[in-house]
Amino acid sequence: MTSRTTFVAQEGPANALALNRDNGQVVIAGRNVFKIFTLHEDRFEETINLRVGKNLNLNFSCNDVAWNLIDDHILATAATNGAVVLWNLNKASRSKQEHVFGDHKRTVNKVSFHITEPMWLISGSQDGTMKCFDLRISEAAKTFYSNTESVRDVQFSPHQPHTFAAVSENGHVQQWDLRRPDRYFQHFAAHSGPIFACDWHPEANWLATASRDKTIKVWDLSTKPACEYTIHTIASVGRIKWRPQRKFHIASCALVVDCSINVWDIRRPYIPFASFNEHRDVATGIAWRGDPQSFLSTSRDCTLYHHVFKDATRPASKANPQGVALNPKGDIAYACKVNVNAPTAIKQLTNIMRKTPASNDTFCLASSVMHRFTINAPREPKWFKACAEGYMLNGRLNDICDHNAIVASKAGRNDVSTVWYIIKTLYANPLGNILKTPPTVMKEDVVNTINLTQITLGNALDQSNSVHETDVKSIQGEAPGIISGGDDETETDETPDNPNFIGPILPRHFSERVYRRSFPGHKRQQKGDFLFGEGELEPVNMEITSGFIDNMINNDNDWTLPKEAFPLRHEIQDRSPPPEQFPNHSPDINDDSVSVMVEDQPCQLIVNSVPKPSFWDPTHLVEKALKHHAALRDIQTTASILIALGDRRKSLNIEITIQEHWLLEYIDMLGRFRLWEVATQIIQLAWIPSVSQLNQQSTTIHACCTNCTKPLQRAAWLCDRCHTAKHALCSICHQVVRGVYSWCQGCTHGGHVVHMSEWFSSNRQCPTGCGHLCEFT
Known part of the structure; x- marks a missing residue:
């Protein structure tokens, strides 16, 4: 089956698939499907349906499946009821179920066989533990506690026989030694969200991790963990697999939204190298056939596909060669196609790129010409900050208008200064008195x-x-x-x-x-x-x-x-x-x-x-003035006048939703200029509940102990598990921090603000030596 793309439909969606040792058979497993297919040149042939027997229970409902790479007749599945089920294809009876391991207390998310030891099987469960099974005994040989809520994936390392990696829902990666089940020997925070999958590179000592934060990260674990590459996707990533014989290629499928299977070149992480769009629902499993030109996938659309690389689409070749970008200084970069009047060298380069076949493994080169335009005049609206910091928004309307008119005039906004004087004339001394x-x-x-x-x-x-x-x-x-x-x-x-x-x-x-x-x-x-x-x-x-x-x-x-x-x-x-x-x-x-x-x-x-x-009523004129300045994108003047009017704004015939939109937009602009104090003042003076409650919304910080990595359940600095306060120690002076504590959300290490500031002024990595590249701001 290497000539063309083909598929077979099933009676239910599959959650995972696995290939046998010689890549001639594939097993798919799900809640309602558990079958083995033989791969022929142009079709799938169903060999065994393992979901048979009188007692179809939850042991047949599978989250994951693994095929023993040494003993070709042994299978293992991760059941949704917390069982790890062993299957023997050589069994003479119709039911191939060999043994059920009931050591886990919750759903098992992943099972994986050792590459060279056929009797070793490891599992990761929702109960936060990993268990290593010896198939020769009837219970788990070793138990590894991750001290996290759940373990989503476990994989044996192909480079170190006694090492395996585990990823969890708290975004952390742990490396364990099978000979030391009491504690991991390496631990680091890899993502800001849950990690759903990991995969070891077959050649380099790289570990790829896929997360809900819509990124795939490649970590070099040869020394201290270091993130070498980061791929940005459009959706949460559910599965990843390295492409064989291609060092920089990795395949991924999304957990939601995206139905495509993308192959990425990690050196160019913002657009897929190749894309396969045959599925109509999100893919749930990927397996390469040992050949870089073909792989298999299953999906929630109840299909099993065999893909060949020549049928893939190349998003880079179809990308728009034109674009425009604007930097904070106001400079404009414009990329456009090569026109007829382009130099001869560029035309020759374009012809060479057009002759490049789409089926090879070289990345498509762009044929755009970029122009840069620099704006010499300062584009930063300095008047906005000056007016925001200088405006007075509460008090007597006479004083507010006089003060704000002077502030606007000094900022060079004479038109706005006149507006403030007009507001004073209309409202401060009403003719009715x-x-x-x-x-x-x-x-x-x-x-x-x-x-x-x-x-x-x-x-x-x-x-x-x-x-x-x-x-x-x-x-x-x-x-x-x-x-x-x-x-x-x-x-x-x-x-x-x-x-x-x-x-x-x-x-x-x-x-x-x-x-x-x-x-x-x-x-x-x-x-x-x-x-x-x-x-x-x-x-x-x-x-x-x-x-x-x-x-x-x-x-x-x-x-x-x-x-x-x-x-x-x-x-x-x-x-x-x-x-x-x-x-x-x-x-x-x-x-x-x-x-x-x-x-x-x-x-x-x-x-x-x-x-x-x-007497003349100026309400209609003020309404038109506020809407006029809002249409000119001068939301600062509109919001400031609206706040300064106080109770007089009740007579304005302006919808409350429009007033809310003006205030929120002004607060957002103040946040962009980092005028937090002014934004807080606007929130305090707001009369709309949805705006005035912005500063009442609490901020939750999830902290964990740096000694045992268990989440802190109470507000105190003492860990409930290990009863230590190491997480409150400064990473530099090793003293308890009493007062403001600064820490990295990635590796959870921190200390005194002054000490951390001095450290990161000349260093990038965490001072504890964990290898994390902290971002101190």
Whole structure:
């Protein structure tokens, strides 16, 4: 079977497979399948179905299977019920079950025969132990305790006959000597997640490990453990097998997601050397036939495949030769295809690579040309850090806006500085409080009040005895007021009792008459040109100049206005028709309350009511401004204004999910700039539970004893198993660390922060000599 790819379907998925000594037969085992096939040139032939008999129990449910490489009739399976079952193919009866070892307490994950000793069998179980069986006796000869939760794979070393390696779910690798079951002789942390498989290299003293962290690592164990190569995959790796006669090639299959079987060249770890995509579900077992050009695999899709290398796809040859990359400094690297105008040498190289057959074992070379563009201008947004550290986000809105505007201006963001001043104008001094201000009123407030007030005219002739009261209430919009003036009135220029009282503000278009306000104590004659009753006229818009305000506020003694805006050229004649000729005249007005005189006499302007002004709501404008800055990716301004508004943000018609998105994005940006204190302040000031609870989420650190490697169950530094505190000792000074303890998450060794910092300033490996390349930051 070396000519083409072929397969055979099964009634159930298989969990593992194994080849016999001469690679002519293959056994597959699973929960519901346990068969042996003979390999022919173009097909599979079923030889024995081992799942037979009257009592089909859990001993037939297999996690793994191994074929004895010396005695070709001996098989071993790892059962899900914790049993290790021995099978004898030479047995005359229909059932080939030879013996059941029930030494493990939990599921057995792996069984493996010794390469040269046919009677030695080792197993690894979910109970955290490894047991070595001598097939000549009925129970386990030796037990090895890994002090971990579970052992996922065990493999005898082909280079040292008494050595085997075991990998566990805590990401550690242990090497054991069969002659010393009390303790491993080497131990190191290989991965950040559980290790599911390992495989010894047939030539070099390398051990490959596959983990859930989506990496395959190759460790050189000739001296101290050192990671020589790392392969990055797209999914957790479940099985690995070195390719025979190819030193740098290894095959792998994923535990989830990826259905392909990939062959990697460890020297180029980011893209597979070859890929086999025949399976429709994840593969569960791989076995090379002693030939680098063919191997077998089984999968959860209930198929058994025989693969030939010439049918493999080459992902590297189909990779896109174009790409772009950006470094933190802003430089851009661009790779593109070789075009027609490329140099002759590059064209010749391209032609040579195109002639390279896809079936050989040389890696496909890329034919791209890379260009690099350097940006001289600094790209780091220094203003972001300056604003983030300088902004004030809680307190009085006036102070916040003034302070943040100055910070933004110093950072070179004048547009954002203006935004802060606008927010202060809109919210810090709302116009709605002007009419309720204390007696000390600023000139600007008076101007704003008059501009927003509408005046109507009415009859209040009989209110002359309470002029002062109505004047004050007229300013507050509660009661009518009286504005009067005259040509020849004799009045005393007396000021009110309240020194802070503000005089009347008159419109400019009333300048054709001379008006004078009547104050308490003034002598006034009850005569005038016009007197309006209860009927209302059109509201009059009042305009005022700053000079006029100065005159009204600063001149405390003289409240008399000029008699006329300009001198009269002739006597004004009365050309008005009688009141009864007015079509819009109200019938309720009688002759006793209304009189119209033609003489050039002073008039009285009666204010019937001053309605409460309706003020402009800036909410819609603020909403648009926040969304505008968010669309410009200036999330800092958006989030800062939103926080500074405090309770005023409740009036904004912005969905809470959008506000949450803005805050989380700003916190993420602060984390990129390592502004942890500012990010914590944002979390504390957040009003959304999902954001404010970010700093309440606990961080769990799983620590283990460096002496016995048992996980620490309690918060204390004392190990429950060996009752030592070696894990709290400094690896350099060997003293107990009291205070801040720094340790490597890979090898668990650590010590005083100062000592570790000094050590790693000139060294890379762990100071304990475990061989781990620690990363100290």
